[in-house]
Amino acid sequence: MADYDVIVVGGGISGLMSAMTLSKHGKKVLVLEKRKNVGGNCNSYDVDGFQVDTGVHAITHLREGPLRRLIDTYFDYTPVLLDHGAYYVRTHKGISKIPSTLKAFATFDMLPKMDRLLLSQTIAKAITQTTLGTELTHQSMYDYLPKGLSQDALYFIDAICHSLSGRSMKETSVHRVMTGSSFVRDSVPENFLEDEEIAYSYKALLSNHLTGGQVKEHLSVLTRFAVNNVGYSQAYPRRGLKSFLNAVLYSMSNSVEIKTSSKVSSIFTRESMVKGVMTDEDTYTADAVVYTGFVKDMPDVVDNLPASYIQELEGIVQTRSVTIWLGLDSKLPEFDYTGSEIWFKPRAYWAMPISNYDAQLAPPGKQLVGFTFIADESVPLVEDKKRMYNTILEAIPGIDDHIEMTHFQTTIPEKAAVTINGYFAQPRTPIKNLYLAGTDTDRRSMGITRAGYSVLELLKVMRDDHHIK
Ligand SMILES: Cc1cc2nc3c(=O)[nH]c(=O)nc-3n(C[C@H](O)[C@H](O)[C@H](O)COP(=O)(O)OP(=O)(O)OC[C@H]3O[C@@H](n4cnc5c(N)ncnc54)[C@H](O)[C@@H]3O)c2cc1C
Structure with a gap:
């Protein structure tokens, strides 16, 4: 008999929502996360008294989308979701609603x-x-x-x-x-x-x-x-992005075990059927494995994927982003709004003063703003970061007199970008009982909402394959 019903590789929001929902279907689940903490790109942490998120986030399609269904059906606790507000565009004339x-x-x-x-x-x-x-x-x-x-x-x-x-x-x-x-x-x-x-x-x-x-x-x-x-049905979670993560963790049933600092180095199979996974320290067996890391990297951990499938996965397009968090010594009139803004000429950013949603994200009287850029892969990252920083100084003249905390994050926001020719994988793989979830397995919507779609699709195929009722 296998050690677990399901092993989930990766403890980002897709992996955790997969584990949580499967546990609600009575499954004994093991989540293996390679980093010290779970959450992946959906988390928050402290930097010099300011609580930053992993990237600037607005969670979308909350009224009728996949997250609504997951929240209503599986969550034991719903995070407080604060209306996103408006989208603005900034020019040297100031801001104006998009x-x-x-x-x-x-x-x-x-x-x-x-x-x-x-x-x-x-x-x-x-x-x-x-x-x-x-x-x-x-x-x-x-x-x-x-x-x-x-x-x-x-x-x-x-x-x-x-x-x-x-x-x-x-x-x-x-x-x-x-x-x-x-x-x-x-x-x-x-x-x-x-x-x-x-x-x-x-x-x-x-x-x-x-x-x-x-x-x-x-x-x-x-x-x-x-x-x-434009901002229809979008929100920012009170107390930061981690409160969405916490709601998923809180909703897990006792049949989920989570191991951090556990990198899965191999997913092993027998006769084209998944049997379990290996980390540096242990081997675990399961009836099914759900992989939620980069699908593009899956050939590194699964050794007998068909060549044609590996070739398809090479068609996945990715983008790197850099978020610059600025902790400001006071609340600036430039950021006196709830919502987010874009700057577009010629280097684009998307920014959100998140402490306007929740003052507790910054020390009293101070302000926290995140600026997300898409990295320009044609120049070295160090140089590009300087250009991004200078873009902020150009867009908001005088802001440098108020900056008391600067924090850079470099991330791949979604495991697959929705481009005209970019490839997306299906939740079923050519290996029996090896499934996929995450933002490279569903092209609808974006980010956490897309993660939600991928989990619902995963549940559908696992139901069709008689793993759950
Ligand atoms: C700058 C930025 C802005 C964003 N804006 C928004 C937004 O406005 N709205 C929105 O909804 N979303 C947004 N997102 C996207 C959202 O954060 C992600 O899409 C979502 O968190 C992805 O979740 P995931 O679980 O699919 O992937 P990840 O968060 O990448 O999680 C995958 C996890 O798997 C682990 N892992 C990988 N390989 C292995 C292995 N071999 N063994 C063990 N563990 C492994 C990784 O360590 C990671 O923790 C943004 C993200 C960024 C970075």
Whole structure:
């Protein structure tokens, strides 16, 4: 008899949500995490009295997406989720809300009038095409844009693309931008498509990537251009990102064992069926293994994957990000808002003053702001970090007089970037009972929400394979 029903490799949020949900299905689960702490990219820690997160985070699709389903079905405790607020764009004129409706585009004076007109037409066209079922998943933003846009408009769109896919507008699809800016929803109540009758008529009416809360909402999707809200259903967890992690840990049943500082060096198989895993110190057997590390790296730990599968995994595209956390000696008027901002010319960042959600994240009277950049792989990282830092000084003149803590984080935010040609793995692998979960196994949404989708898909295939009821 195997030591465990399931071994989960990796204790990031995907691995922990997999373990927690499987434990609620009565499984005896072992989680092996190579680092000293669990949480992976979903965590928070103290730096000189400021509590930083691993990257700037807004958790999305909370009303009807995969996390809502996981929270409602499996969590014993729900973190307090604070409304994200607005998305702003910063220029030297100050900040202005990112336009997401026709009216807002008309008055968005950060871009010339002609740009606004051209962009409004482009969005209306994309919404119409999506509504009618045209596939825009492989259509790059760059190729889709009309001629005649100013350089500033191109920088602006490139910044939006970088924040949604981690890649430039040449590699980001129109579909990605439409879903990421809430013009098209890629989340539905998860049980929606499970009712076969409803799902059938729904799919017959519209393409299945056109989603939203209710059928009648889909039928009039163009109206979303009048009422769209970019920050729809997004939140920041009170007490920091780690409170989401803590809610998952709190919801684990006693049948989960977690071992940290335990790097899995091999997942072993017999007759194309998984049998267990090895760390430097131990060997553990299980009926099933869920791998949640980088799928791209899986050939290093599983020795008999088919060559064609390994080749497919090489098609996974990744991006590196750098977050610069600044602890400020006072609350600056520049950051007197709740939400996040982007700066777009020409180096883009996405920033969030997280202590505005929760004052306890900074010492009394002080402020904590995180700025996330996509690394430029063509220059050495040390040099790139200096350029990123200088971008902040340029965007917020005088901020350097108030900085009392600087902390850099270099991370790969998602294990696969959603690019027009990037590959995503499936939850089932060619090895029987070896499964995958994580942000490189589902292309919907982003980050923790995508991790949620991947866990729901994992549960579906494990149910189909009779591991759970
Ligand atoms: C800068 C930044 C900004 C972000 N913004 C957002 C946002 O706004 N909204 C959002 O929802 N998400 C956001 N994310 C993404 C989100 O944090 C991640 O997608 C999510 O945390 C990934 O979880 P994961 O478990 O799939 O992967 P990871 O966090 O990478 O976890 C994988 C774990 O597996 C472990 N591991 C790997 N290999 C092995 C092995 N062989 N043996 C044992 N352990 C192993 C690793 O140590 C790690 O702990 C952001 C991330 C960053 C960095």
